[in-house]
Amino acid sequence: MSLGSAAVRGAASLVLAVLAACGDEPARDEAHHEAPAAIVARRDEGARSDWLTPDDRTDPARWLAARTTGRTLPPGDAAGASLQAALQEALQEALARARSHFIEDPRMIANRTAQVAGMMPNAPAPDTLIAGLTAVAASTGRRQLYGSLCQQYVTLRAGGADHDAALDRLRESYAAQSPNAPTAR
Numbered sequence: 001m002s003l004g005s006a007a008v009r010g011a012a013s014l015v016l017a018v019l020a021a022c023g024d025e026p027a028r029d030e031a032h033h034e035a036p037a038a039i040v041a042r043r044d045e046g047a048r049s050d051w052l053t054p055d056d057r058t059d060p061a062r063w064l065a066a067r068t069t070g071r072t073l074p075p076g077d078a079a080g081a082s083l084q085a086a087l088q089e090a091l092q093e094a095l096a097r098a099r100s101h102f103i104e105d106p107r108m109i110a111n112r113t114a115q116v117a118g119m120m121p122n123a124p125a126p127d128t129l130i131a132g133l134t135a136v137a138a139s140t141g142r143r144q145l146y147g148s149l150c151q152q153y154v155t156l157r158a159g160g161a162d163h164d165a166a167l168d169r170l171r172e173s174y175a176a177q178s179p180n181a182p183t184a185r
Contacts, residue, residue: 051114052107060110061091064126067114087127094130101137102146112150119154124163129153132163136170140177 049056052063065088095106102109113130117123124132133153137144149170156166 051111054107056107059088059092060106061088061095064091064110064113068117068126087125090127091130094127094134098130098134098137098146101134101143103143104146109146112147116150116154120157128163132167133170136167136174139171140174142177144174 049058049063052058052060065084068087069084091110095109098109099106104112109130110126113126116129117126123129133146133149136149137146152170152173153166156169157163161169
């Protein structure tokens with residue numbers, strides 16, 4: 001018996017053991033009693049999940065507005081609903097403007113914006129952040145990576161820069177990508 005054939009038989013035994021575990025009837029019965037792990041379409045305020053997944057049909061602006069205003073609103077909260085609607089409208093506009101300046105889609109921009117808000121105690125309003133980073137990207141004349149800009153923004157803020165100073169530094173840094181930037185000779 002060769003060492004190679006023993007290794008092949010050992011690997012085959014491992015694969016068979018894993019596959020046999022997949023047919024475990026009690027585990028299947030337990031799974032039938034659990035709630036589904038993911039809900040694709042929602043009718044609520046859109047903030048029940050921590051992140052928008054690729055197959056999530058929740059409007060990114062609605063999801064981000066709901067997260068920002070405290071997830072769910074009590075019934076009859078007209079002031080809260082008005083605030084959330086205004087924020088949602090501002091976010092829809094910001095995401096629409098951002099679309100042509102970033103490689104990521106609105107879902108990913110919303111996720112990254114929520115991530116930034118969770119990373120810093122004094123994060124700007126989500127529509128303000130998206131608009132500021134969109135202005136940085138727009139000045140280059142090229143589509144940028146929103147996630148990369150967010151990472152640099154957070155680093156600058158952690159280094160002591162306020163919102164406007166961080167955006168100014170990013171604009172300076174990204175100015176070299178502008179079609180009108182001087183070229184080295």
